[in-house]
Structure formats: structure tokens, C-alpha cells
Amino acid sequence: MxxxxxxxxxxxxxxxxxxxxxxxxxxxxxxxxxxxxxxxxxxxxxxxxxxxxxxxxxxxxxxxxxxxxxxxxxxxxxxxxxxxxxxxxxxxxxxxxxxxxxxxxxxxxxxxxxxxxQLAMFSSSLYEEGIKTVTSPTRRNRTDALNPKIKTLNYLNNILIKMEALAAGANEAIVLNSEGYVVEGSGENIFIVRDGVITTPPCYLGALEGITRATIIDLALELGLTVREQSFTRHDVYVADEVFLTGTAAEMVPVVECDDRTIGDGTPGPITKRLHQVFQLCTRRDGMKAYPQEAIS
The missing domain is CATH 3.30.470.10 (Aminotransferase class 4, branched-chain amino acid transferase, N-terminal domain)
Structure with a gap:
């Protein structure tokens, strides 16, 4: 059909x-x-x-x-x-x-x-093993030119970034703004973990106010974890214990390499795994049922 x-x-x-x-x-x-x-x-x-x-x-x-x-x-x-x-x-x-x-x-x-x-952004194995990333030479659009809070059809910037990642043999790219701060991936928000503290860039740097991003922040706080919205650079990505990306299409995917630097021990970390578990439960709970209950019971 x-x-x-x-x-x-x-x-x-x-x-x-x-x-x-x-x-x-x-x-x-x-x-x-x-x-x-x-x-x-x-x-x-x-x-x-x-x-x-x-x-x-x-x-x-x-x-x-x-x-x-x-x-x-x-x-x-x-x-x-x-x-x-x-x-x-x-x-x-x-x-x-x-x-x-x-x-x-x-x-x-x-x-x-x-x-x-149906859509699979990455293969199922990459959610278990983690993905490789590179820094894109293309910078994110300036927020005073096109506000990232508006989810428009203007995605050429994102497409060019994705092409650069694929050309470099990576799964995804890390994007910087014009000041050199990490913003997000080609279409995902980014989180780093260092010494148990979770950090994600503030959206005014150029990132979309992701709904999955907000969900992960709420879940982390419910677990008693410390979350900061704070700017950081590529150096902070390189030396992080864990890195992961979030987005509606990508869901929540761990990053194990960036620009040939191994993240942590090269495998998805414990905080990433724990958040992924509770996120999966949340996706079946929070929202609107598409079918009457009797149709799916």
C-alpha cells in the first residue's frame, strides 16, 4: 500500500x-x-x-x-x-x-x-558502539541573521555540514559558531560529560532549542545529575569523558571519536547509557496516543 x-x-x-x-x-x-x-x-x-x-x-x-x-x-x-x-x-x-x-x-x-x-538515522550498531565525528569547516549561521529558534526550511547550512562529515569518512560533524564555540551537530544538539557534570551549549550560541535536548536535561536532573548550559570549545570535546548527540531523528547517539581523538575510553560511557535507558522509557510515556487504547491493547 x-x-x-x-x-x-x-x-x-x-x-x-x-x-x-x-x-x-x-x-x-x-x-x-x-x-x-x-x-x-x-x-x-x-x-x-x-x-x-x-x-x-x-x-x-x-x-x-x-x-x-x-x-x-x-x-x-x-x-x-x-x-x-x-x-x-x-x-x-x-x-x-x-x-x-x-x-x-x-x-x-x-x-x-x-x-x-519509518526512519533510521544511524544503524542500530552505532547506538551501541558510538559514532565518529569531525569538526566542520562550515560555521553555523549567525543568530542575528537567522534565529535558531525558528525551525525553517532553510537547511542548506546543515546539508553542507553533513556533506563535509561524510566526505571525511565520519558519521557526523561538530559545528562551531563564528566565535569558535561548539554549537551542535549537523542536525543534533550536543552534550559533553566531564567528572560527572553534563554540559550543553546555550541555544543563543546558534543551536536549535531541541525538544529531545530539553527532555534529556529534565531526565538528567531527575536522576540527580548536574547539568550546565555553558559554552565550550573543541578542546572540551576532546578531553570529555563522554559525548553524545540528541535530536528527534537521531534520538540519542554516543560519540566515541572527534577529529581522530578518542573520547574517554572509546566506548559509550555510563551516564550516556543510563540516560539512554530512561529516555527510551520516556518516549513511550510522554506524548499523545495515536490510537485508541483498545486498538493497541
Whole structure:
């Protein structure tokens, strides 16, 4: 059965899910999106994702033609229509079809589409063994040029960074801002652990306010661990006891090498492992059930 895509009020087969070549999302990256996960029928942190989507929309003066409650239900319905229990969901809102040229007021209304499919960001073995990273020569966009709190369709910066990681034979890249501070990965937040203290860069340096990032911080505090939001450099990554990345698509993945330096003893550390365990429990608990309870019992 072909994937069922929600597109502007109806569900269509994948082959029929089409946008105009005059859509501002395609022409200018003028739009926003959310990546969302479902685990065993639970759409993880759905309310938080929907709120962030509408915050992004407000910031760029983009009117979404559904309420937040309606949008959450559409996400769940997309999961149900594709008969999925665990899935990666991509929710996209573009400015819509308009004229050539930057003027957004020629557009005729937002376009909304939702995709739900299975996704594996990294192979299962890498979550057990850890990934290798390199520092990207491409710097993260300046926050005074494009606010990282807005989850826009402008991802060329991230794509170039990912290409550099793959070209170097690494799984992922570590990204610096224009001042040389570590910001994140190509599409993930970063955490380091040193002497039992967990540190992650403050988002004003250029990182997205990740929902998985916030979840990990909360879980660490519940476990009685010390968490700091503080700037750090590549040196701090090299000498860390543990390093891991977090994101909706990547989930939580350990880093065991950066720029040919072994992190810790070269294996995922105990704090990373403990947080990963409680995170997995959290993904099945916190969120919105896509199916009625009797349908999954």
C-alpha cells in the first residue's frame, strides 16, 4: 500500500502529493517544519512540537489554517492512515504558491503536508558502539541573521555540514559558531560529560532549542545529575569523558571519536547509557496516543 500523505485537507497517495513549482517553500525556503517521532503508538512530545511549530509560524508571519488541537489530531491521523506504530513524522508548512520574487504577500495561503514513514538515522550498531565525528569547516549561521529558534526550511547550512562529515569518512560533524564555540551537530544538539557534570551549549550560541535536548536535561536532573548550559570549545570535546548527540531523528547517539581523538575510553560511557535507558522509557510515556487504547491493547 502506498504511503498516505496529508496535503491541504485530504490524504493522497505518495505519487499524488504534489506542490506547485511556484511554492515559496521550494523557491525560497519560505516555510517551517517539525520532525516528530512515534514510539509504539505514542507520538512523543507532540504538544511541544506543535507549540514550537506555531511559535515559528508567528515569528515569520505565517498563518496556519488549523488550530493547534486540529494539527495534533492530523498528525495522529497520518500515523493511523499509514498503519504505523513507530514512525518518523515530517510536518511542513510553506508560505504557499505565489509569484516569482521575494514578496511573500503574493502567496495565496499556506500549504500544509504531513508525512509518516519509518526512519533510521544511524544503524542500530552505532547506538551501541558510538559514532565518529569531525569538526566542520562550515560555521553555523549567525543568530542575528537567522534565529535558531525558528525551525525553517532553510537547511542548506546543515546539508553542507553533513556533506563535509561524510566526505571525511565520519558519521557526523561538530559545528562551531563564528566565535569558535561548539554549537551542535549537523542536525543534533550536543552534550559533553566531564567528572560527572553534563554540559550543553546555550541555544543563543546558534543551536536549535531541541525538544529531545530539553527532555534529556529534565531526565538528567531527575536522576540527580548536574547539568550546565555553558559554552565550550573543541578542546572540551576532546578531553570529555563522554559525548553524545540528541535530536528527534537521531534520538540519542554516543560519540566515541572527534577529529581522530578518542573520547574517554572509546566506548559509550555510563551516564550516556543510563540516560539512554530512561529516555527510551520516556518516549513511550510522554506524548499523545495515536490510537485508541483498545486498538493497541
Amino acid at each position: 502506498a504511503s498516505q500523505i496529508f496535503l491541504d485537507g485530504e490524504f493522497v497517495d505518495r505519487e499524488n502529493a504534489k506542490l506547485s513549482v511556484f511554492d515559496h517553500g521550494l523557491l525560497y525556503g519560505d516555510g517551517i517544519f517539525e520532525g516528530i517521532r512515534a514510539y509504539d503508538g505514542n507520538v512523543f512530545k507532540l504538544a511541544e512540537h506543535i507549540r514550537r511549530l506555531y511559535d515559528s509560524a508567528k515569528s515569520i508571519l505565517l498563518d496556519i489554517p488549523y488550530s493547534q488541537v486540529e494539527m495534533a489530531e492530523l498528525v495522529c491521523e497520518t500515523v493511523r492512515r499509514n498503519h504505523l506504530s513507530s514512525a518518523y513524522i515530517r510536518l511542513v508548512v510553506t508560505r504557499g504558491t505565489g509569484d516569482l520574487g521575494l514578496n511573500p504577500y503574493t502567496c495565496h495561503g499556506a500549504r500544509v503536508f504531513i508525512i509518516a514513514e
